[in-house]
Amino acid sequence: MPEKSWKSLDTAVLYVEDDAETRNGVAEFLNLKISRVYVASNGQEGIECYKKYHPEIIITDIKMPVMNGLEMIKKIKAINNEVAFIIVTAYNESQFLLDTIEIGVNHFLLKPINEKKLINSIESCMKVFTLEQELNNITKLLSEYKKAIDSSSIVCKFDSKGIINYANDLFYHISGSKPEKVIGQPYLKTISRATHTAKIKTIISESSKNNIWSGEIQGKTVGGDFYYLNMTVIPIRNARYKIDEFMSIGNDITELIEKREELISQLFNDRLTGLPNRRKLLEDVEKTKNPILIIINIDSFQEINDFYGNEIGDFLIQEMGMRLKNVLPSEDYKLYKMPADEYAVLFDKDICRDEFEQMIQVLMKLFREEISEKDFIYHGIVAHITIAIGIAIGSEIDPTKNTGGKWHNLALNADMALKKAKRLQKNYIIFNESMQISKEYEYNISWAKKLKDSIRGNNIVPYFQPILNNHTNKIEKYECLVRMIDVDGKVHPPLLFLDMAKKSKLYHDITKIMISKSISRFHDKIYDFSINLSVDDILDEETNDFIMKKLKENYRTVSRLVFEILESEGIENYTQVKSFIDEIKQYQCKIAIDDFGTGYSNFSHILQLNVDYIKIDASLTRYIHQDKNSQIITQTIVDFTKKLGIKTIAEFVHSKEVFDKVCELGIDYSQGYYFGEPKSTLLN
Numbered sequence: 080m081p082e083k084s085w086k087s088l089d090t091a092v093l094y095v096e097d098d099a100e101t102r103n104g105v106a107e108f109l110n111l112k113i114s115r116v117y118v119a120s121n122g123q124e125g126i127e128c129y130k131k132y133h134p135e136i137i138i139t140d141i142k143m144p145v146m147n148g149l150e151m152i153k154k155i156k157a158i159n160n161e162v163a164f165i166i167v168t169a170y171n172e173s174q175f176l177l178d179t180i181e182i183g184v185n186h187f188l189l190k191p192i193n194e195k196k197l198i199n200s201i202e203s204c205m206k207v208f209t210l211e212q213e214l215n216n217i218t219k220l221l222s223e224y225k226k227a228i229d230s231s232s233i234v235c236k237f238d239s240k241g242i243i244n245y246a247n248d249l250f251y252h253i254s255g256s257k258p259e260k261v262i263g264q265p266y267l268k269t270i271s272r273a274t275h276t277a278k279i280k281t282i283i284s285e286s287s288k289n290n291i292w293s294g295e296i297q298g299k300t301v302g303g304d305f306y307y308l309n310m311t312v313i314p315i316r317n318a319r320y321k322i323d324e325f326m327s328i329g330n331d332i333t334e335l336i337e338k339r340e341e342l343i344s345q346l347f348n349d350r351l352t353g354l355p356n357r358r359k360l361l362e363d364v365e366k367t368k369n370p371i372l373i374i375i376n377i378d379s380f381q382e383i384n385d386f387y388g389n390e391i392g393d394f395l396i397q398e399m400g401m402r403l404k405n406v407l408p409s410e411d412y413k414l415y416k417m418p419a420d421e422y423a424v425l426f427d428k429d430i431c432r433d434e435f436e437q438m439i440q441v442l443m444k445l446f447r448e449e450i451s452e453k454d455f456i457y458h459g460i461v462a463h464i465t466i467a468i469g470i471a472i473g474s475e476i477d478p479t480k481n482t483g484g485k486w487h488n489l490a491l492n493a494d495m496a497l498k499k500a501k502r503l504q505k506n507y508i509i510f511n512e513s514m515q516i517s518k519e520y521e522y523n524i525s526w527a528k529k530l531k532d533s534i535r536g537n538n539i540v541p542y543f544q545p546i547l548n549n550h551t552n553k554i555e556k557y558e559c560l561v562r563m564i565d566v567d568g569k570v571h572p573p574l575l576f577l578d579m580a581k582k583s584k585l586y587h588d589i590t591k592i593m594i595s596k597s598i599s600r601f602h603d604k605i606y607d608f609s610i611n612l613s614v615d616d617i618l619d620e621e622t623n624d625f626i627m628k629k630l631k632e633n634y635r636t637v638s639r640l641v642f643e644i645l646e647s648e649g650i651e652n653y654t655q656v657k658s659f660i661d662e663i664k665q666y667q668c669k670i671a672i673d674d675f676g677t678g679y680s681n682f683s684h685i686l687q688l689n690v691d692y693i694k695i696d697a698s699l700t701r702y703i704h705q706d707k708n709s710q711i712i713t714q715t716i717v718d719f720t721k722k723l724g725i726k727t728i729a730e731f732v733h734s735k736e737v738f739d740k741v742c743e744l745g746i747d748y749s750q751g752y753y754f755g756e757p758k759s760t761l762l763n
Contacts, residue, residue, distance in 0.1 A: 088198075090205055091115040091134035095125040095151065096167075097143040101192075105138075108194055113201070122146030122154075129155050129162075136204050138197070141168045152182055163204035167192055177491070207346075214342045221309065221335055233308060233329040236315070237266040239283060239322060253308075253331055255301035266327065286312045287322055295332070307336040349416035351393060352400040360415040360423055364486045367427040370473035371435070373442070374493040375403070376501065378465045380420035382698055387460060387708070394457045395464065396420070399450070406449045408441065423493075439470065443507060460708045468507035469497025526579045529565050534585065538564040539592045541600065542757035543608075546728060546750045549742050556607040558643070558750065559597040560757045561589060586615070587622045594626060598633050598640070604761070609641035609671060617644075617659045630666040638667035641692065645673050653687055660688055671728070675716065693720050695746065697731030703744075704736040710744065717745050 092113045096102040097120050109116045117132050119125040123146045125139065137155065139148040152164050166179050169190040179187050185207075186200040233253060235246040246261050254261070254269065261269050286292035292312040299305055310329040314322045347359040355363070364370050377383075377399065384392035396416075403422055404414050415423040430438065446466065455462040471492035496510040533539055539561065546556035563571045580586040593610055601608045616622045630637050642663065644656075660670050671692035695713060703709045720727050729741040732751030741749055755762060 087112055088201060088205065089114045090136060090201070091117070091132060092201065093117045093119065093125060093128055093132070093134040093137045095119045095122065095137065095139040095143070095148065097121055097140060101190075105192060105197075112198060122148060122151030125151045126154055129158070133159075134162075135208060136163045136165065136201055138165045138167055138201075141166060141170060149178055149182065152184065156183065163208070165197070165200050165204070167197070180491075210342055210346055214339065214346070217335060217339045217342065221332060221339070233327075233331065235261075235266070235327050236324050237327070238324050241266045241283065243269060244324065253300070253306055254298065260301075282312050283325065286314050286325060290314060295336075296329075306331060306333045308332065352397055352416045354400055354404075354414055354416040354422075356415065357417050357423075360417070360425060361490065363413065364425060364489060367425070367473065367486065369427055369429040370486055370489055371426040371428070372471045372473075372489050372493045373424040373426075374417065374469045374490075374497045375422045375424070375446075376467045376469075376497055377420040378467055378501075379698075383462060386698060387462065391457050391460060391462065395455055395462060398455055399464070402449050402453075403446075406445045408445070421497075423490075435472070439507070439509070443468075447506075461702070461706055463702065467497060467500045467505070469493045469495065469500055469510065470507060471496060471510040523579065523582075526576060527583045530563065530576050530579055530583065530585055532566060533563045534588055534592070536566075539589055540564060540759065541593055541597050542759055543600075543761055544750060544757040545755045545762055546609075546748050547754050549747055549749055554606075554754070554762060556609065556641070556748065557601075557761065558609045558611075558757075559593060559600075560611075561593050562757075562759075586613075587619055590616045590622055591625050594629055598629060598636055601639065602633070602636050606761070607639045607641060607669075609643050611673065612642045612644055614644065614656065617656055623659065627662065630663060630668065634666055641669040641671050643671045643673040643694065644688075657688055664689070674730075690725060692726050692728055692748075694728045694730055694750075700729045700731050700737060700741065700751075701733075703729075704734075704740040710740070713746075714744055721745070 090113060092109060092115070094102065094106055094109060094116065095118075096105065099120070102118055102120065106116060106118050115132075115134070117128050117134060119128045121143045122139075125137065125148075126146075128134075129137065137152075139151060141148040148166065148168075155162055160183075164184045165186040165188065166184050167188045167190060176187060185204055188196055188200060233247070233249045235243055235250050237243045243261055243264055243266050246258070251257065251261065256269065282292045282294075290313060292310075294310060296308045296310050297305060298308055308329040309332045310327055312325050312327045315324045315326055317323050347355060347362070349356045364372065377395070380392070380395070383395065400414070400416060400422065403424070407414060407424065411426060411428065413425045415425065417423050424442075426438075446468070451465050455464055471489050473486055473489055492510040496508045500506070500508040540563075541559040542562045543557040543559060545554045546558060547553070548555045561573050561577075563573075563576050565571065577586070577589075580589055590612065597608055597610050616626075630640075664670075669691040670688065671694055672688075672690050673694045674696040675693050693716065695716060699709045699713050703713060717727055726747040727745075728748040728750055729737075729746045730750050732738050732741055732749040732753050734753055737751075738749055738753055
């Protein structure tokens with residue numbers, strides 16, 4: 080049974096996870112937030128627990144013994160299709176994502192579990208429950224009104240041609256009309272201020288045949304305001320069963336209709352921008368014949384939001400929506416706000432390939448001019464925005480093969496194209512069959528093989544970027560940056576293979592290679608040299624032992640070695656990280672916090688970890704010569720570190736203007752393409 084205590088979220092949650100440590104940890108966290116929490120260790124236990132306690136929300140892993148999470152979801156949905164499901168898994172595979180979409184999972188989260196994202200997903204499910212319940216209640220209430228015939232309601236009579244011969248006071252009140260403007264006039268024309276010949280014929284025909292007609296009518300007052308009536312029309316027959324006239328009895332349901340429209344708007348519109356949301360897009364796309372879907376993503380939005388704050392982040396989201404709406408060539412292009420920092424444009428037209436490519440080029444030009452080339456300015460703060468775009472065409476999909484809807488795969492294809500555009504750093508990519516999931520697998524397998532071959536063939540190598548002393552104007556240091564050389568001799572930057580290295584468990588091997596080769600390269604040099612080190616490297620026992628062994632073997636050389644720890648990773652395990660730093664400092668090594676300004680930007684990192692250098696991130700230095708906000712924040716960092724005796728290094732110094740501003744602010748060192756790009760050799 081759940082713990083009885085005050086909780087912030089009043090709902091019942093079932094958490095299904097086979098790993099005991101993870102299950103206990105997450106359950107402990109959920110018990111702090113949720114009023115009723117139940118746990119199970121596999122899918123079969125999950126079903127039994129659901130039958131006993133009937134939770135509204137179920138959080139589950141996928142791969143589990145006895146019964147996996149997907150099978151459990153199918154069986155519970157067969158019992159109650161209203162239950163909300165949140166998948167939490169370590170498997171970031173497209174097939175799993177497709178399966179979860181097909182069976183109707185509400186949210187999909189990757190391990191390790193981010194507590195904030197988990198609570199946001201639970202709150203999102205609860206909000207949908209509330210809105211749907213309110214909508215159902217309103218719908219039921221409207222249904223009751225349709226059956227009601229109340230003598231005090233709005234009443235009028237009209238003949239077989241629809242000409243009014245009687246109306247009560249409430250009829251005059253709601254329509255704003257006077258008797259002389261109503262009696263002798265067509266029924267629907269009087270109510271809605273428009274002629275509906277076909278509608279009145281339908282009402283007369285159906286009420287004559289079935290002895291009743293019921294429906295909603297939108298009216299318009301003399302003053303031009305809209306109102307809604309729930310009308311019931313019945314024929315009045317004489318003694319010979321012949322229809323003499325018709326009586327209309329109605330109720331004013333304007334408030335209910337407006338409330339219903341408001342609830343529907345909340346379900347189908349984004350709160351911040353007012354634009355239709357993803358739910359509305361998926362509904363609209365099924366009504367199209369020849370859809371073209373464009374998904375637009377703001378590059379590095381999370382960094383911008385973390386750096387400037389939520390207020391400016393919300394402004395950018397709203398301003399971006401307005402600019403996109405203004406720049407679209409016609410109303411044929413429908414704009415939607417997708418989750419997080421994404422937008423979608425839906426276009427329905429049968430066009431040839433040449434016309435399509437011309438249309439895309441026009442759109443890309445408009446997007447570039449209105450978004451990438453125009454600053455976003457909020458109270459003097461300037462933000463520069465770039466976007467990545469994925470495009471999918473309905474004509475390349477066979478609608479008969481989609482089980483989840485005619486255009487079920489269109490959004491998935493556009494999203495796949497977007498991810499590829501971001502990975503390849505392209506402005507946009509149009510989906511084609513080569514990007515299918517099987518091709519993604521082939522891509523991953525190919526890169527994993529390239530990486531393994533490069534490690535075996537001794538082709539993981541350091542490249543060296545110079546670091547200038549701003550006071551002496553001399554190169555005094557180098558950063559050692561990893562590169563991979565494939566069998567064709569092509570040099571690849573880490574952006575293309577480090578994620579693959581982590582997934583294939585080769586990351587720590589690369590760290591060891593970089594440490595060995597960098598120490599060897601600077602063995603007989605006078606320069607200081609730095610190597611990037613992740614928190615995972617520090618916490619990995621085998622890698623940690625390797626580092627200490629290398630320091631002991633090269634104690635003279637490593638007195639010039641600087642380990643750069645990424646601030647953007649979030650340094651949480653201070654005890655182990657601090658222990659590592661204390662140990663390497665016995666060999667006179669130094670510590671730098673890399674990318675300072677991208678993550679938590681926590682000055683306590685500096686105080687607790689005894690660092691020697693702060694490397695100021697490119698997000699601050701890129702436009703520091705013209706961005707006042709960046710200058711103020713950087714000056715604060717410089718002033719703080721100077722008092723502690725810590726040196727500062729500016730990254731991404733790419734021009735003389737940036738270098739001059741960096742020197743003016745008192746930063747000690749500069750690094751960037753203005754002085755030299757990473758190369759396999761040192762400068763003369």
